[in-house]
Amino acid sequence: MIDRVAVTNLLKTIRERFTFDNPVLNRDCTEFEVNNWTISRFVLHKLVPIVGVRPFPLNEQMLMVAALCRLQPTHIIEWGTNIGKSARIFYETCKTFGISAEIHSIDLPDDVMHGEHPREKRGLLVRGKEGVNLHLGDGLETSQNILSQSRNATIRPLFFVDGDHSYASVKRELEGIISNAPMANILLHDTFYQSAGSEYNIGPAQAIDDVLKSTPNDFNLLAQNTGLPGMTLLWRSGHTPGNYDHR
Numbered sequence: 001m002i003d004r005v006a007v008t009n010l011l012k013t014i015r016e017r018f019t020f021d022n023p024v025l026n027r028d029c030t031e032f033e034v035n036n037w038t039i040s041r042f043v044l045h046k047l048v049p050i051v052g053v054r055p056f057p058l059n060e061q062m063l064m065v066a067a068l069c070r071l072q073p074t075h076i077i078e079w080g081t082n083i084g085k086s087a088r089i090f091y092e093t094c095k096t097f098g099i100s101a102e103i104h105s106i107d108l109p110d111d112v113m114h115g116e117h118p119r120e121k122r123g124l125l126v127r128g129k130e131g132v133n134l135h136l137g138d139g140l141e142t143s144q145n146i147l148s149q150s151r152n153a154t155i156r157p158l159f160f161v162d163g164d165h166s167y168a169s170v171k172r173e174l175e176g177i178i179s180n181a182p183m184a185n186i187l188l189h190d191t192f193y194q195s196a197g198s199e200y201n202i203g204p205a206q207a208i209d210d211v212l213k214s215t216p217n218d219f220n221l222l223a224q225n226t227g228l229p230g231m232t233l234l235w236r237s238g239h240t241p242g243n244y245d246h247r
């Protein structure tokens with residue numbers, strides 16, 4: 001005899017794990033809004049088994065997914081690649097939610113000394129993944145080459161800045177993006193601010209503050225800054241690309 005309750009529960013579990021509706025709500029309204037329950041299930045069942053919760057805790061993975069779904073970028077340009085966790089988060093999100101973005105991930109060449117350089121593990125989690133392009137070079141310079149080669153007249157790039165986390169680097173990169181790609185939305189990592197007693201690196205937080213004060217811009221700021229490492233999204237309102245196919 002069929003146990004209807006067990007079957008119903010099984011179907012519910014399968015649905016929870018494998019089907020994800022469009023998480024964007026009220027796209028034509030002014031505020032950034034996504035369905036946090038849908039995105040939670042996606043992060044829990046799809047992303048965490050692949051990327052764990054380091055360096056990106058759950059709240060930051062949720063912001064990354066929300067940014068892609070809400071802003072519908074045509075190009076995702078990130079640095080640094082390291083072993084490819086952020087690139088993999090972007091890849092899985094595009095695949096599941098039908099976002100047709102080119103993903104470009106940049107890290108420094110092997111002969112450049114940097115304490116966090118991944119060497120032979122560079123891009124391990126995204127090697128061979130369709131739509132993911134790995135590049136070697138300085139993030140900002142390489143991103144300019146990538147965008148200048150695009151023939152798409154209506155590009156909407158989303159940058160993910162996660163390279164060197166000194167004040168000077170982040171300031172240079174943020175200013176460079178804003179002047180070279182004025183239409184871009186920008187996510188930045190390691191942006192948590194704490195006062196001096198913590199002895200944390202607050203370079204990225206300070207760089208964002210200073211650049212936003214000194215550069216003409218129309219960004220809205222959305223941050224996951226309850227603790228380390230912290231992530232900030234600078235997004236432009238009036239950004240209402242069309243809906244994608246429901247899945």
Ligand SMILES: C[S@@+](CC[C@H](N)C(=O)[O-])C[C@H]1O[C@@H](n2cnc3c(N)ncnc32)[C@H](O)[C@@H]1O
Binds near residue numbers: 082140
């Ligand atoms: C904190 S790790 C990035 C973590 C990575 N996004 C992930 O998903 O695991 C920093 C990376 O940035 C790279 N990097 C540092 N400065 C850079 C620059 N100017 N351009 C490109 N990559 C850079 C480092 O080699 C290192 O792999």
